Amino acid sequence: MSGMQTINGVASALPRANIDTDQIIPARFMSRSRADGYGSQCFYDLRFTQEGTPRADWPLRHLSEGPTVLVAGENFGCGSSREAAVYALMDFGVKVIIAASFGDIFQSNAGKNGLLTIILPAAHIREIFAMLHVDPEMQISIDLPGQRLCAGEINISFEIDARLKYRLERGLDELSATLELEDCIVAFEAKHLGSSAWRVPLKPEPRPD
Amino acid sequence: MSDTRTLTEPRGTVAKIREAHRILAQDGTDLLYIDRHFLHEGSHHAFASLREAGRSIRQPALTFGVADHYVPSSPERANEVTATMIDRLDRNTRDFGIDSFGIGDPRRGIVHVAMPEQGLSLPGTTIVCGDSHTATHGAFGAFAFGIGASEVAHVLATQTLWQMPMPVMRIRIEGQLPTGATAKDLALTIIWRIGTGGATGHAVEYDGSAVAALSMEERMTLCNMTIEMGARSGLVPPDDTTFEWLKGRPMAPKGKAWKSAVAEWRALRPDPNATYDKEILIDADDVSPMVTWGTSPEQVAPVDAAVPADADPDALDYMGLAAGVPLTTINIDRAFIGSCTNGRLSDLRAAAVILSGRRVVVPLLVSPGSDDVARQAESEGIAEIFRAAGAEWGASGCSLCVSMNGDLVASNERCASTSNRNFKGRQGPGARTHLMSPQMVAAAAITGRITDARTMAPQDCLGDPS
């Protein structure tokens, strides 16, 4: 994961609400290993008909790869907890997603992988959709340290969890940071499992063969 | 939030469990200890990243695996991918010393059915799994939620998880479910009322006389569907129903440990005057059999209603329906009974009451929630009722709930299903899903169209039809 400071890139609109993770990456592609890449499967069933021809109603059909900034309808990433939805978007080329709301687990998965999600009020999202309608090549710039977003006339600040911001700016992975707290974990665990013996499952009786 | 405040103020069950698991807090985010970590085939990304970083597993004794998502319900529908995914889970769990219920293990089943059966899901615990329907285990008074692959790796390596305190929403359900209305209908009614975003970001805590009256199986169905309200978790505070169900389960505490566990669990009831961030009240008496007509669980209506006049055109187009069409005039092409929502023995019994002495007119696939459910259904004669009715009695697993194990609904085919998601493509590309209860799916399979199961009297009564 590399560090992130400012992002300036072409934005695209996906003005549909409730795009669930089944639509971002259909379940049938999920047995792939990460190294194989998920980009070409991103939004697959929204991009292509069952016969494999491109769908005329797909809002991003003019793009060969994902936009740097995806501006999406509300509740983006709801549904299944599959992290492959984040892999698919990142491998597709998306670095930032802006929406009025996100599915919780999706948003958490995004943060862990360095995909920035930004929540803006619905009125701003509608304005950005309108601007992108007029200028589909419009750029949006995001200043992560300053927590500001600039899209055409709109120049506003956004919220981000302090720990997530710290990690994203430095490209740190969460696991390594937690392992530095191992002493605290060990001490807590001894007390937690020691005082309530029932918490540790019984070993099953050996099964007769 | 200062500790003195949290120790003296009245607290709900979720707050009590969170506080008992908080190792420390940083910038408002808690590091929580995890008591149970369940894995299925989807854990391969997490194992790959651990192997790559050369990390080990902190608590294999608190980690359990099970093959479910990729298990074919019939050997004819098995393929290379299903076998590879199941083998991968076997290899990963074996390499890291984790007990895992693979093919042939009598404990195997859908993770949210099998783990409770084994007595692994206990009150007052934190439970995670890389699957959004982990909320199911909240039925036992556990704080249970789904996590993503990075978090799976994090829990494997540290037995902890970072989590911002979530707002808690109390859903109080009073009254009594009418005959013919199930826990599934109750869950769909709540989603109908508050929408799929109605509990977004919240931990839901259930309460009320109607909840207290639910069996453990019904509580599991309700907590399972809580995720479709946008919630992270759903929880029913533990009571005698919970303890009776758990007692004697293979991996549940025994003897002295059992006694002290029950004493601790009794203290998990919400304090009187506990406050919540959001509260709603539902009247169970108003619940009737529900059927989804669209592509989101909130696009749902009582079976005797019609597709709403203002229905979302995109959903109607996908579903091949028009606004105003009475639900009971919609023909189906196939039917499915199973999944972690409705694949338990009580669900199969309810469907069998309707199917007994009748024949299905469209293909009906029944996939029991676990091998244990399958064995009990065989010994009770329920499996035979399904077979005699012309249904396919498949192996246990996720089956037709998700199109990744060889089971598939063809494009434009309409399926009456007891699963939990009617999303576009969930049961296969172009598949049209109508969610409903097990008895409603049985009724639909017999008539070939969406049917009010209350109008079908049992033909050939199998014990108690309730």
Ligand code: SF4
């Ligand atoms: S049955 Fe369906 S919802 Fe349940 S765990 Fe399996 S795929 Fe997920």
